[in-house]
Amino acid sequence: MSIKVGILGYGNLGRGVEKAVSVCDDMSLVGVFTRRDPSTVSIDSGAKAYHVDALENMKDDIDVLIICGGSATDLPEMTPKYAAMYNVIDSFDTHANIPVHFANVDAAAKKAGKIGIISCGWDPGMFSLNRLYAHSVLPGGKDYTFWGKGVSQGHSDAIRRIEGVVDARQYTVPVPEALDAVRSGENPELTTRQKHTRVCYVVAEEGADKARIEKEIVTMPNYFADYDTTVNFISSEEMKRDHSGLPHGGSVIYSGTTDDGKKKHVIEYSLKLDSNPEFTGSVLTAYARAAYRMNQNGDNGAKTVFDIAPALLSPLSGEEIRAHML
Amino acid sequence: MSIKVGILGYGNLGRGVEKAVSVCDDMSLVGVFTRRDPSTVSIDSGAKAYHVDALENMKDDIDVLIICGGSATDLPEMTPKYAAMYNVIDSFDTHANIPVHFANVDAAAKKAGKIGIISCGWDPGMFSLNRLYAHSVLPGGKDYTFWGKGVSQGHSDAIRRIEGVVDARQYTVPVPEALDAVRSGENPELTTRQKHTRVCYVVAEEGADKARIEKEIVTMPNYFADYDTTVNFISSEEMKRDHSGLPHGGSVIYSGTTDDGKKKHVIEYSLKLDSNPEFTGSVLTAYARAAYRMNQNGDNGAKTVFDIAPALLSPLSGEEIRAHML
Numbered sequence: 001m002s003i004k005v006g007i008l009g010y011g012n013l014g015r016g017v018e019k020a021v022s023v024c025d026d027m028s029l030v031g032v033f034t035r036r037d038p039s040t041v042s043i044d045s046g047a048k049a050y051h052v053d054a055l056e057n058m059k060d061d062i063d064v065l066i067i068c069g070g071s072a073t074d075l076p077e078m079t080p081k082y083a084a085m086y087n088v089i090d091s092f093d094t095h096a097n098i099p100v101h102f103a104n105v106d107a108a109a110k111k112a113g114k115i116g117i118i119s120c121g122w123d124p125g126m127f128s129l130n131r132l133y134a135h136s137v138l139p140g141g142k143d144y145t146f147w148g149k150g151v152s153q154g155h156s157d158a159i160r161r162i163e164g165v166v167d168a169r170q171y172t173v174p175v176p177e178a179l180d181a182v183r184s185g186e187n188p189e190l191t192t193r194q195k196h197t198r199v200c201y202v203v204a205e206e207g208a209d210k211a212r213i214e215k216e217i218v219t220m221p222n223y224f225a226d227y228d229t230t231v232n233f234i235s236s237e238e239m240k241r242d243h244s245g246l247p248h249g250g251s252v253i254y255s256g257t258t259d260d261g262k263k264k265h266v267i268e269y270s271l272k273l274d275s276n277p278e279f280t281g282s283v284l285t286a287y288a289r290a291a292y293r294m295n296q297n298g299d300n301g302a303k304t305v306f307d308i309a310p311a312l313l314s315p316l317s318g319e320e321i322r323a324h325m326l
Numbered sequence: 327m328s329i330k331v332g333i334l335g336y337g338n339l340g341r342g343v344e345k346a347v348s349v350c351d352d353m354s355l356v357g358v359f360t361r362r363d364p365s366t367v368s369i370d371s372g373a374k375a376y377h378v379d380a381l382e383n384m385k386d387d388i389d390v391l392i393i394c395g396g397s398a399t400d401l402p403e404m405t406p407k408y409a410a411m412y413n414v415i416d417s418f419d420t421h422a423n424i425p426v427h428f429a430n431v432d433a434a435a436k437k438a439g440k441i442g443i444i445s446c447g448w449d450p451g452m453f454s455l456n457r458l459y460a461h462s463v464l465p466g467g468k469d470y471t472f473w474g475k476g477v478s479q480g481h482s483d484a485i486r487r488i489e490g491v492v493d494a495r496q497y498t499v500p501v502p503e504a505l506d507a508v509r510s511g512e513n514p515e516l517t518t519r520q521k522h523t524r525v526c527y528v529v530a531e532e533g534a535d536k537a538r539i540e541k542e543i544v545t546m547p548n549y550f551a552d553y554d555t556t557v558n559f560i561s562s563e564e565m566k567r568d569h570s571g572l573p574h575g576g577s578v579i580y581s582g583t584t585d586d587g588k589k590k591h592v593i594e595y596s597l598k599l600d601s602n603p604e605f606t607g608s609v610l611t612a613y614a615r616a617a618y619r620m621n622q623n624g625d626n627g628a629k630t631v632f633d634i635a636p637a638l639l640s641p642l643s644g645e646e647i648r649a650h651m652l
Binding site for chain 1: 342345346349350421424425428445450452454455456457458459461462463464465466469509511584585589590591592593594595596597598599600601604605607608609612615630631632633634635636637639640641644645647648649651652
């Protein structure tokens with residue numbers, strides 16, 4: 001029997017989920033749901049596009065709804081709304097608002113007897129798991145998270161909003177010396193500036209004041225002011241040729257001890273991803289399988305990756321995973 | 327309320343568990359159980375030593391029994407036996423026999439209404455988790471496991487059994503070129519010899535035939551014949567000074583794709599451990615907490631790391647882990 005999946009939202013992440021579902025033999029894609037006029041949306045896999053309002057009447061057709069919206073305004077509204085009707089999963093990543101989001105999804109999902117997994121992907125998600133496993137095994141250690149080298153879409157968007165900028169791509173890059181110090185188990189205290197640098201590629205309008213644009217970037221509060229930032233002006237052709245992908249990755253490094261601090265242990269989990277949205281979509285899809293199974297087992301309410309037994313992610317049986325992966 | 331822990335077996339691993347329990351505020355060590363005369367066993371932490379037979383009458387005193395025996399003969403007998411009385415956990419690592427061991431522990435634990443976690447530690451254990459998570463997120467990829475640089479106790483023991491050998495230490499060392507090829511996402515086919523080398527430090531009896539010892543080592547079937555092996559003869563003083571620790575570690579590297587193979591993703595989990603038994607003991611201790619909690623929640627039977635939600639390992643609440651680690 002196939003798990004019937006719906007995708008809500010069809011940007012980069014929705015397309016990543018679509019690709020991930022297509023390689024899961026135990027899943028089928030019911031359709032993609034969009035706020036746009038569905039007749040204007042072409043779905044890569046040929047699946048049907050529906051207007052989002054169709055979700056009001058498809059409870060029997062969808063086992064899990066994967067919600068691919070933005071954390072700022074979409075998910076706080078969408079995830080609780082649809083958790084009242086479907087098993088749902090999202091990639092909510094506004095860290096400070098997770099407790100409120102969790103509570104809202106929990107209330108809706110419990111009332112409906114559904115599962116709502118929030119904050120899934122790689123950070124939050126796989127990185128969070130590695131922080132938790134490491135802290136649990138070696139209490140009292142210290143975790144470090146490095147992002148990149150990879151494209152930050154939020155920072156790229158921030159540059160695009162500057163007057164005179166046609167296009168921009170911002171790479172977050174971990175500082176090699178900081179990585180080395182952490183990997184050595186030294187537990188250094190690192191400032192924001194010491195952990196990451198930011199490298200920007202900018203296409204400027206013809207005749208734009210590049211010095212002004214550069215200054216506006218490097219002094220931008222929250223986004224760039226606390227970092228060593230490099231700005232490179234390039235042509236549209238170079239942007240398209242060299243920076244059209246959305247690679248990302250990073251590392252969670254945990255350093256702890258045993259024997260009263262006499263023995264050091266370093267745990268590192270790292271990702272090198274050619275496509276951030278396709279990998280994130282793959283994580284969401286594996287956890288969609290878990291959402292469905294947990295609900296079939298009678299569970300309900302809001303969950304995070306912390307609450308989900310790893311075996312629930314795999315299409316294989318307990319016997320098979322013990323034989324091949326244990 | 328404190329989780330009352332018993333340790334069965336007091337070798338390197340039992341001592342590692344003892345140290346790990348001592349840094350867990352929610353656990354207390356009831357005692358160490360040994361097949362030796364307990365009056366001859368000095369427990370590092372000052373905990374009480376009991377003869378193993380005392381376990382017949384301590385069901386109300388122990389919440390989880392951590393079994394620190396060998397996989398060859400101890401655990402196949404001990405774990406089912408004590409799963410009939412206690413929540414138990416072991417580090418059984420004879421891969422081919424896991425199905426039988428799982429079935430034996432499952433039957434005993436289910437009958438007693440207890441939890442029996444088997445094959446816990448770092449491999450099997452944390453490495454297994456990383457294989458499962460990666461295969462589940464990116465179906466169709468390939469996992470590689472490298473061990474070392476670290477001391478293999480089984481291989482060290484095999485050398486010690488050779489005539490004329492006083493002491494020996496064997497390091498398993500991953501081949502850097504193999505690691506690089508796997509990390510690049512090339513998915514190479516690697517032979518045993520291409521993945522690891524073996525480096526041996528041997529103290530020989532005075533007047534022993536070192537050429538014969540070296541030949542016996544490098545041609546030993548299963549242990550060394552399939553590897554490039556280096557043998558270094560050293561003095562007892564050098565052995566004690568340079569090779570008294572039990573460091574280990576390694577990496578699970580998974581390489582998978584999305585978008586019909588067009589996008590590559592590499593996931594790596596790696597450990598650098600100053601003490602193999604102390605880290606393994608720390609993993610067992612965290613999972614002992616989970617065993618207790620699962621049993622408190624009414625669950626029973628045999629489990630592996632695959633069956634256990636990560637949150638169950640942490641002494642912190644759901645709210646705390648979501649706030650600090652998600």
